[in-house]
Amino acid sequence: MENAGYIGLSYQLALQRKMDMVSNNIANMDTTGFKSQHMRFKEHVSARDAAQPISMVSDMGAYKNFNGGTIISTENPLDIALLGNGFLQVRSPDGGDMVTRNGRMLINSNNQLATADGSLVLGRGGQPITLPDGETSIRITPDGMISGKQGQIGELGIVSFQDPQSLQPVGDNMFTGGGGPLPDTTTRIQQGALEGSNVNPILEMTDMMTVQRNYQSVARMLQTDHDRQRDAIRKLATTN
């Protein structure tokens, strides 16, 4: 008989997580290569009493929006933007393989291409890309070939995934998992540009308002249910 309360509670829990997700999207409005996440709610039927099934709500998962972000021109030769579904393969300092859409590359003390947090950018064969000493004019072609004054240096290891939804964000603009990475040849690379965040602030703000209002209406519903129970007790259990 207390189902109304539990149904409301299930929705409030789900809404709180949705709010957390929306706030993370808004906070990352300017994060290079960020992909927004959106909550998926699911009807969760509790069939204890088959004649009167109760539908709760559950936040079954989140899907990542892998649409491209805005392309920001930086004119830095080591900045690249990926146009397409590909990811840049990197190896973190602790040896873990990850992928990223953040194409801001630097040169580390071993003359290797690296990301800002020290992860090595991997080439087509899964090896780090080492630049010749004193190389000053780096050109990256749309198909990922890196060349310098003395000729070809390497090729960026661009990969894509059969099921990109199974990629997990781990922070620092990186993703892990996703099953086996497949070599990608369709993604185009634009040198001297970065891919901005694909968060749509207007959508997120409206989402946030909806979450807040829904949360309040559930609270009101819980309050009404509570009043109803209290009234019932008062009216039915009057004692003289």
Add this chain to the structure above:
Amino acid sequence: MRSLSVGATGMYAQQMNVEVIANNIANMGTSGYKRQRAEFQDLMYQNIRMPGAQSASTGEIMPSGLQLGSGVKVDSVTRMHTQGTMEVTDNSLDVAVNGNGYFPVQLPSGETAYTRAGTLKMNQDGLMITNEGYQLNPGITIPPDATDITINKNGEVWVKLGSQMDLQNVGQIELTRFANDAGLEARGDNLFMETPASGTAVTGIAGEENFGTIEQGVLELSNVNIVSEITKMITAQRAYEMNSKVIQSSDDMMSTLTNIR
């Protein structure tokens, strides 16, 4: 509620963004200044549900997991080493690099710094120095009886001595290049220092392959594009407001909770 602190990280990051933009605007008239850009990264995620986990009731496999992020941080501030506006000053000791390259200057500590600001001067010994008094590396001395100073596009310094007809070559202004200009460390006073991230300095002659040319009587101003900075400032301010709305909204949700009896 996580969203409260997530909103706070967003406000903090946007505040730093505005600070970077403010520094760009403040230096819009600084010769040789290169504009900066704040780079953001997302913070770590908490796994609520792993992708590929099975739903308990039906055994169906979840197509996607549920990871909640914890906000944003400013990861670094990169510098855009693009060409700045060229201003013709007609001052024979003003030089600008048209293209790639930095003037190497010798710091009193013995280190070499690199600059794009070519406002050269002469000291009492005739040495060519920068505004701050640092001499060019290698040093160039202008003889006291020199009357006309000509610096050609390759950086050779020619002077006319006394009544001599022919010009004399008194030195060569060298240029330096880096594999990754963005990795240079800014020292203030328009100076940059070599770092492991920039790659080692490569010295060369202006006009040679991959080096720009030297223009006499011209100064390179900053590469700050004021319209784009103002637009970025507006965007940053709006982003700041949106993050504060997140905090407000989370607060309202919590107050809704406390008002349930």
